[in-house]
Amino acid sequence: MILAISPKPAAAAGLGEMTFDNKIESMKKAGVGPVIFSHTTHENTIKCAECHPDIFIEKRGANDMSMKKNMDGEHCGACHDSTVAFPMYQCSKCHTQVGAAK
Ligand code: HEC
Numbered sequence: 001m002i003l004a005i006s007p008k009p010a011a012a013a014g015l016g017e018m019t020f021d022n023k024i025e026s027m028k029k030a031g032v033g034p035v036i037f038s039h040t041t042h043e044n045t046i047k048c049a050e051c052h053p054d055i056f057i058e059k060r061g062a063n064d065m066s067m068k069k070n071m072d073g074e075h076c077g078a079c080h081d082s083t084v085a086f087p088m089y090q091c092s093k094c095h096t097q098v099g100a101a102k
């Protein structure tokens, strides 16, 4: 695939921002809202191949993400563990509406 040789900027590929809310009911119970993930922001520091395909299969909804996996160092938790990037306890960096009424 050409992508590996000359990666298209995410925004140009229509991958600006994604909202993850598959687990919205559990999120509401825990007092947090949907997760916003920005390809554009990550692209500034991280190459496509650092996430795809080892950490994330590059297909919407194909990864069955969860906080348990994040905490176990998979998915977002592969980097957001306070070594590469901010740690998982900073809920409001990833989740919107933290602390909003349930
Ligand atoms: C920090 C990790 C990370 C980086 C870096 C990254 N992606 Fe992604 N990508 C994701 C995540 C997370 C998803 C959503 C997966 C899901 O929904 O399960 C995704 C999804 C995708 C999809 C699927 C879109 C769809 O609608 O099905 C494509 C294509 C993709 N990425 C391409 C790229 C390209 C090209 C780059 C480099 C410019 C890149 N990604 C960089 C994490 C990353």
Ligand code: HEC
Pocket: 020, 021, 022, 023, 024, 026, 027, 028, 030, 032, 035, 064, 065, 066, 067, 068, 070, 076, 077, 080, 087, 088, 089, 090, 091, 092, 093, 094, 095
């Ligand atoms: C680095 C980003 C990130 C941080 C920080 C983060 N989360 Fe999440 N969280 C996610 C992602 C991604 C999902 C899965 C979303 C989906 O697939 O719908 C998720 C899912 C959840 C869920 C849904 C149920 C479950 O177990 O998966 C809850 C509840 C949750 N997070 C609470 C929290 C709380 C509370 C914190 C702070 C202690 C936190 N999260 C910090 C990214 C993050």
Ligand code: HEC
Pocket: 035, 036, 037, 038, 041, 042, 045, 046, 050, 051, 055, 075, 076, 077, 078, 079, 080, 084, 085, 086, 093, 094
């Ligand atoms: C391959 C490593 C890697 C993975 C995987 C990864 N991130 Fe990041 N992320 C980073 C780095 C590096 C930064 C920039 C440094 C920092 O802010 O600490 C960052 C920054 C962010 C920011 C801050 C953006 C800003 O505007 O400052 C958010 C929010 C974020 N990531 C969410 C996520 C979510 C949600 C996931 C999982 C779906 C994820 N990240 C997966 C490495 C990663």
